[in-house]
Amino acid sequence: MKIEGTQEISADRERVYSALIDPAVLQRCIPGCEKLEATGENTYSARLRAGVGSIKGIFNGAVKLEDMQPPSRYRMIVDGKGQPGFLKGSGEIALDEKNGATLITFSGDVQVGGTIAGVGQRMIQGAAKMMATQFFTAIEAEAKARPDEPPPTHGFFRTALRWFSGFIRRSVAR
Amino acid sequence: MIPAQFDYIAPTTLDEAVALLSQHADDAKVLAGGHSLIPAMKLRLAQPQLLVDIGRIKGLSYIREEGGQIRIGAMTTHYQIESSARLREICPLLPEAAGQIGDVQVRNKGTIGGSLAHSDPAADWPAAALALDAELRAVSSKGERGIKAADFFVDLFTTALEQGEILSEIRIPIPKARTGQAYLKAAQPASGFAVVGVAVSLVRDAAGKCEAAAVGITGVASKAYRAAAVEKALAGASLDEKMIAAAAAHATDGIDANGDLYASAQYRKHLAAVYARRAITAASR
């Protein structure tokens, strides 16, 4: 499944970039991320409790950041496996300045397997969009937070509701 | 197709049920008719630690009129609504939508409250609740509150219900005189879920023009929504073929449609306009 889209975040590019590659921030922003530990340079092991509504699964896996060109682009590779199946993806994330805000353009390929692929095909697009929205909404809050403030907490569903309409324009194709 | 282990409690009062929910927080799920949750559990996509079965609580299954409203208990089955002669008279959209859900077995067991709280993006009830401007009553250990249908559906399988809240009742303003209603859907042939489902409730003035219209659409996006642009185009309009088609063309304005194996986002958007046109036409007859 191809995932692509853009997201405008009203914070400056350096801050958005540093938020996007900061493991502590990522752990707070990746929906359901319970653990993100460095295992090497820009390589992390992660534990996710991901899902939508009552449909949830625990995934263990690795996150790797590559081709890092601060503050304009990098590549993210995710590989996770859990009881409901597996999830693999890689994508390019590009950051551009736009009137003092940051325009994030992402495009990537996500593969799912196992039960989630076998029974969830009608939901996968919606779920992918929902999680992307949650992630970028949280990143925006992080990037906008002042450095001396305690990190924001992300009530994903509420935040998602607030930010859902208008911000996301993306197309997802199988 | 065998669920993971779970505990099961069947409280007999709503108070007990909400107490259990606040006690067990994230680990508990409310079991109503079980026609969405149980399949998800059997696939192990949902693995709640505790099921709180609200099916044994008396007084959650009813259809009555009170305070200018139709009040439907959350545990009322689709079949009870489908077969209500009184609803056919005063709010035909409800039985019409109920009759198009799943199959006979599903309608005999599935409940309106369970379906709304599950918020499947292709379920039928959310479209009807939106078009009927329903208020959904939520009970928790902290008390009771009402949530407008327009605020209730948040995202895929996600509602405005807080942790520990149980949807207890659906309240629908009794439709005014000269109200016309319809629910039409394109059903996915495997699941019976709505590829697109359009619920319309409109009021005509004495001259036959559309005074106000409410249009709820399910199946297209990650959640059901009110088609505001369609409603706006209909308000004050004469309900002729041309006007209806023009209004229906706005069915997916501003909507991020989803696609799947059966129907692409583009086709879904097209179907939404077609079914909106047909449903408005049916409602205006």
Added chain:
Amino acid sequence: MAEKYVGQRVKRTEDPRLIQGLGHYVDDIKLADMLHVAFLRSMYAHARITSIDTSEALHAPGVVAVYTGQDVSSKIGQVPCGAALPDLKVPDHRVLATDKVYFVGHPIAAVVATDRYAARDAIDLIIVDYEELPAVIDVEGAASNSTVIHEHFGDNIAYKLTAGEGDIEAALASADHVVKQRLVHQRLAPIAMEPRGVLARYLPGEKELTLWSSTQIPHLMRTQVAIMLGIPENKLRVIAPEVGGGFGSKLNVYAEEALLGWIAMQLARPVKWIETRRENIQATIHGRGQVGYIEIGCKNDGTITGLRYNVFADMGAYHQLLTPAIPTLTGLMLSGCYKIPAIQMNTTAVFTNKMATDAYRGAGRPEATHVIERAMDMVAAKLKMDPVEVRRRNFPTPEEFPFKTATGLFYDSGNYVGALDKALEMADYSKLRKDQAAARKDGKIIGVGVSTYVEICAIGPSAATPAGGWESATVRVEPTGKVTVLTGASPHGQGQETSFAQIAADALGVDLNDIAVVHGDTAIVQYGIGTFGSRATAVGGTALVLALEELTKKATRFAAHLLEAEPESLQFEDGKFSTDGKSVSIQEVALAAHLARNIPADMDPGLSATRFFEPKNFTFPFGTHIVVSEIDRDTGDVKLTKYVAVDDCGKVINPMLVEGQIHGGIVQSIGQALYEELVYDDQGQLVTGTLMDYAVPKAAMIPWLELDRTETPSPVNPLGVKGVGEAGTIGATPAIVNSIVDALSPFGITHLDMPLRPELLWKIVNNAG
């Protein structure tokens, strides 16, 4: 024999128990001390297993044992493939994966536990490390794919085969037109209402293993599983209890069947496995799965000069019992009901990272019929002729039978024009065409589709089958006069308990209710081949007729002895032997034979007979289906507004059963034409993994079916029956597709691949790309 029951609409004697929920399927059989098995299955389409850790699962509550491929591969033989073809590559097919997994659903480990829940829970505790490999999914590209599934074969080609007769090059060269088309037969899931299930019990003292399995072939399974387990065949008993449908999917020997038997022997406790619907869709055989290229040559007058079909056939990752043989059935039937002087089929059968394909209702013939029936319509479109006329011009006449095809068959009997004319009359074809023209002027999108099909049944002569093509029957008149019929066929929904009782009741002049038809237990019934290939009545029913004849002869001699008359002087009518005003009933004869105090010296006591029937040829039922469809311009929805079918399955024993078979077959055809498709994504994930996405038609989606018959008896067997189990899935699919293509012909459409989903049709109508 007087036909009191044969030919009548006798209600199924099976139904009262079934509709009351009193039938006994495998899962209804519960034995003391029984354990339950659950399988860990691959979630990858193609991967190397680098390690399996079962330690946590072994210690889970209720778990008795966990087995992996390493534990069993040297103990249990290969899952059998019965098809023999030149240079066929047969992969080493073990009951559990060893070093690699080859498809999503491939069994990796079996957990045995005290209940199903504990077994399933423990599955999640097994840790498998995989090294994922690229998946081979595309059927056409598989042969040249650099990823090789079974590495030692060097490529993914299971076999290549060229079949057919006549000079195809010359035939196509002599044509005025050659029509070419690529055509896809999508993969389907058989979806028997009852999934598979196995219960195994081993008695260590007796050294006897009993398998209850939801199978169509209890005896063949006994032989094969005995070989796999290395146990004496006479110490293995297979029982097919009530079987809730098979459609070919249970005409197989599966890994789970042998493995359950082995586990029962290891643990000396009964073990049961009931397939879940998820497993059923993933790991029970699939049907169809061909991508082919048609070239058909025709003269300007519509005469067909030749047909070439180059096909890529998707075997899946392994061969099941008949996997490689299915495309050869396609090759045999490519001539359809037409005189085609030259036919060639070039098959490239390939391995892919998917579940094996095998026989699904029709098994290769729906593919052939779809090819030829679509081709005839494309010829008609090319020549701007009525599709009915093109067909008519190429039919053999009834006098030309037995009719030899360029695929090497001899069609037994047929009156193709008779069935066609009857169907045309029922449908009022010329009016349909007029109505269509008028409706098109009103902007409606209406199509009329015709298919004239012939199929191959009564499988079959032993020379043409891998494990014997005969069938067996025993008839016994018990001392109390009740009649027991033991048939080697293994009905699983077809209703032969009723139709065989009808045959026996008429032959013996006894009441239908005095007959018990027993099947599906290898310890009770003489060896039989089973129920598949529309063979049970034509072959098994004939064996029964032969046994009844023999039994009647014996009874006549017993009766003559009792009546002190010459056997030749006896009349046998309504169950009574009579001569010169004296008579004795068959029941009295049976008792006398049993007591044996007064029987001819050269006769054995008892009244029974066992016979086997070896057919000399297949039978070839045929018919015409006509479908009217209307497409909703706004949505692309298809409505089948008229369905007419005239089928000729030879002589009919029970019209109601025949209609039931036709109904069911048409419904499954509607499924293939409009709804069903197993979709593997390019990683090999089966994304239509439940009935939420795999659309089996529901009753409300089916139009009224107007059925009638013609009756052309088969000369191949004394009953004159041909078989009807698969006719519906063979004749109906092309009629539906032809109808929809006809509807869309004003949009320049000459062919569409199934399933014909609304979005596809909407795009055509609205040119939306």
